[in-house]
Amino acid sequence: MADVHAPGPLVLGIETSCDETGVAVVRVGPDATELLFDAVASSMDEHARFGGIIPEIASRAHLEAMIPTVQHALAGAGVGLTDIDAIAVTAGPGLVGPLTVGSAAAKALAVALDVPLYGVNHVIGHAAVDELVHGPFPERLMALVVSGGHSSLLLVDDIVTGVTELGSTLDDAAGEAFDKVGRLLGLPYPGGPHIDRLAREGDPTAIRFPRGLTAAKDQAAHAYDFSFSGLKTAVARWVEARQDAGEEIPLTDVAASFAAAVADVLTAKTIAACRRNGVDTLVIGGGFSANSQLRDLAAVRCAEAGIELRIPPIRFCTDNGAMIAAVGAAAVRRGLPPSALDLPVDSSMPLESVLV
Ligand code: KG4
Ligand code: ZN
Numbered sequence: 001m002a003d004v005h006a007p008g009p010l011v012l013g014i015e016t017s018c019d020e021t022g023v024a025v026v027r028v029g030p031d032a033t034e035l036l037f038d039a040v041a042s043s044m045d046e047h048a049r050f051g052g053i054i055p056e057i058a059s060r061a062h063l064e065a066m067i068p069t070v071q072h073a074l075a076g077a078g079v080g081l082t083d084i085d086a087i088a089v090t091a092g093p094g095l096v097g098p099l100t101v102g103s104a105a106a107k108a109l110a111v112a113l114d115v116p117l118y119g120v121n122h123v124i125g126h127a128a129v130d131e132l133v134h135g136p137f138p139e140r141l142m143a144l145v146v147s148g149g150h151s152s153l154l155l156v157d158d159i160v161t162g163v164t165e166l167g168s169t170l171d172d173a174a175g176e177a178f179d180k181v182g183r184l185l186g187l188p189y190p191g192g193p194h195i196d197r198l199a200r201e202g203d204p205t206a207i208r209f210p211r212g213l214t215a216a217k218d219q220a221a222h223a224y225d226f227s228f229s230g231l232k233t234a235v236a237r238w239v240e241a242r243q244d245a246g247e248e249i250p251l252t253d254v255a256a257s258f259a260a261a262v263a264d265v266l267t268a269k270t271i272a273a274c275r276r277n278g279v280d281t282l283v284i285g286g287g288f289s290a291n292s293q294l295r296d297l298a299a300v301r302c303a304e305a306g307i308e309l310r311i312p313p314i315r316f317c318t319d320n321g322a323m324i325a326a327v328g329a330a331a332v333r334r335g336l337p338p339s340a341l342d343l344p345v346d347s348s349m350p351l352e353s354v355l356v
Pocket of ligand 1: 196287
């Protein structure tokens with residue numbers, strides 16, 4: 001049970017950008033932010049049969065899950081609603097309907113409790129949550145945020161006031177590419193974890209798939225950008241050619257060679273960015289950071305380059321309330337002004353605006 005009389009304001013974080021209703025309570029302590037409890041309800045099971053997230057179903061599920069999930073988080077933290085000193089909520093990017101349900105709940109709570117409200121950038125939350133797990137960030141770090149919706153490389157001088165977007169995907173996000181290749185290989189949705197599992201049994205050097213935006217000509221404009229749609233097409237062509245020839249598809253080798261190409265590009269560009277910016281700490285976040293091929297290659301390449309690698313445990317890599325509470329806590333710690341009570345949601349919120 002948390003000691004509600006311990007020093008430091010309590011921040012309630014609410015996340016509803018996609019299919020997870022996440023609510024967490026953190027305490028802004030003198031040296032570090034402490035996670036008191038993190039509660040998550042997911043509607044993924046309701047989307048799986050459609051092969052993708054259906055926004056209307058997600059919105060309704062958030063509406064139904066919101067009050068029980070807030071109650072669960074408060075009970076788990078051992079605090080009451082009136083102990084909360086600030087509310088943080090995802091303002092974007094994400095699905096407009098789900099974002100609107102979360103922001104309406106957050107606004108209602110902020111008005112009822114008469115506490116400040118912070119509208120937070122979801123992608124930054126995926127990096128910020130690592131402070132709750134591995135302690136305060138150093139002065140400068142690199143963050144690679146990879147999920148079904150984003151693949152972004154961020155130079156972080158301050159997690160609220162100093163985020164620079166170095167690059168992002170020009171087409172599919174890493175997880176999205178895995179899910180699309182999963183579909184073409186006939187795997188259930190979402191395909192990412194299935195490809196990961198198959199890849200562990202295959203030969204990553206069996207097929208040389210293309211590494212997008214790594215040619216010398218791409219260095220000027222796209223040194224830190226990613227592109228996975230050409231890779232996905234290359235896998236499709238390779239599989240079709242074998243099918244047309246009546247050959248069996250070596251699923252584990254295709255998965256391993258595809259996963260190796262994605263992990264290679266993500267880690268090579270990220271480590272080059274660390275080197276060129278003199279950064280020796282890398283945080284990887286987002287649901288795709290569960291991927292074994294990425295984790296293994298990042299560990300090897302960071303060790304070679306003398307870079308400290310920080311990856312939160314998987315439950316903090318998928319969408320959750322703690323990541324939003326972490327950004328809210330960082331804003332409270334810095335004494336930043338809160339957002340307006342009529343803050344808008346922004347489905348394509350730019351990464352360099354951490355708060356609205
Ligand atoms: O962050 P997240 O839970 O939701 C989004 O905000 O998108 O990320 C989910 C994405 C999905 O595309 C899923 O297939 C992928 O991450 N993913 C994986 C693995 N675990 C999740 N992809 C590859 N290997 C995994 N182990
Ligand atoms: Zn996310």
